[in-house]
Amino acid sequence: MSTDPKQILILGGGFGGVYTARYLEKLLRPEEAPITLINRENYWVYQPMLPEVISGSIGLTNVVSPIRRLCPRTNLIMREVEDIDLKNQIVTISPGFRPRHLQLKYDHLVIALGSITDFHGMPGMIENAMPFRTLADAMVLRNHLIHVLEEADVEENPELRRQLLTFVVGGGGFSGVEVMAELNDFVRSVKRNYLRLRNQPHRCVIVQAADRILPEMSEALAIFAQRILRQRGVEIILNDRLKAATSERAILQSGTEIPCKTLISTVPSALPPIVQKLDCPRERGKLGVNTGLELKDYEGRVWALGDCAAIKTAAGTIVPPTAQHAIREASTAAINIAAAVRGGKRAEFGFEGLGTLGSLGHGAAVAQIFGVKVSGLLAWLLWRCIYLMKMPGLHRKVRIATDWLLYLLFAPELAQTKVAFESGIRNQHFEPGDIIFEQGDLGNSVYVIEEGECEALREQDGEWKLLATLSRGEYFGEMALLSNQTRNATVRVRTATDVLIIPKADFNKLRHSVPAFGEVFSELAEQRAMAGSLGARH
């Protein structure tokens, strides 16, 4: 029998993964089993407080904690997990600076890779809807909000200004409600800094598929939350869901369309792709585990927990995907892994939950703790105390408490933390009737139709003339770019269309470094100029 120490590999550095490592560090001596944790970031995110990053009531880096400090005895690899070979007990990790994969063999594996927001089958959502799970998501959303407010302040067109001041959140569970509450508070309080927006109304809409928000809570508390949000100007659309999106609007299942430039969606949840492709039993679409949290068919070797696993307590209760459960699941998994390494008593998962808490923005929350329902200011204070206590590390607690105090005393921070210019080749979805660009616009991109049909129209003396019908594989928009003129035609979408957008900077780079690419467009521009269609205006 081999006396080599057993290798423990933990995939994911969220609540499930980090807490498993912390418990294992207490249960096992270093020489008994080295612990390795793989996560794409070198920090752990305290997701329940993430929505507060939007308003800046908590500083960006105060909602995260470095994994190396949380788990000092664990070897952290900050890379992407690319493949899990359960049969051969090998995990493949993405290349780093050196373009080579890393393969790690394990004796015991913990899968705690969480879940993702999956927009597949919802046209235009990938391009236009923002998910809200990671620190990067929170940062992108905060920057975006400041951007649309800046734009709304200079916009003359009242329709476009209304669109810029409309904010839609898909999903009325905890995360959707907390995101909207923070967003609404932020926009309300900073509007006074924009001279032309002070008296402009803004519109906040939550779209929820069920007949009430917060399905995680009792009906009475959910109704209370709905009332508070509505009092604060949030519209709640029930029994409807997001179906599609364009850069101009959110489209709901019922056919309702909401013109907006900000669409956030916290639903629907799905397993991360590498977990989806695992060859093992599933339950309710997640990884099937027993009450010891061992992956079915791989007992004693693989454990799965957190949002990616379908967990039931020993009493048969279905466990919801929450942080408080993930922490307790980590304790059960760690006890059972330690037992597999050195023998000893095993544990079954039996945590039934202490309660639920949800913030509704400044000064209001809903809570249900040990069966007692609390709402309003008291629940909000309770929410803050409980979540602050749960944040590991004294100095993080002090930083958050200081942030909260400063937020009470001063106006919210309004500086945008711009880290990169939005550019790059990207996809975009358009619905019938949408205008891709208008005659007279500046030429800032070239378009390639991937799917669908568009028509190029020119307005002359009040009459619209059809210049061409464009379909899959055809390009347009090159002439205004090549000649530095404004568009001399409008392109309108005829059937649902997906295009590839090549921004001017990328188009010019490609044209100069790949001459054949440039020639295709130059020839096309010449032909179109001769035919008098889609040409630039001189």
Ligand SMILES: Cc1cc2nc3c(=O)[nH]c(=O)nc-3n(C[C@H](O)[C@H](O)[C@H](O)COP(=O)(O)OP(=O)(O)OC[C@H]3O[C@@H](n4cnc5c(N)ncnc54)[C@H](O)[C@@H]3O)c2cc1C
């Ligand atoms: C906005 C928001 C608010 C929430 N509020 C609350 C709340 O108030 N109370 C509550 O109890 N719960 C709340 N939750 C839910 C709670 O945060 C989750 O249930 C919990 O984080 C699940 O833990 P996990 O370890 O399964 O997944 P996560 O915490 O999501 O961790 C998964 C980790 O795996 C990493 N990962 C994924 N794929 C890969 C890969 N291929 N390679 C490398 N790393 C990878 C991710 O980067 C991440 O670090 C909230 C969630 C959100 C999004």
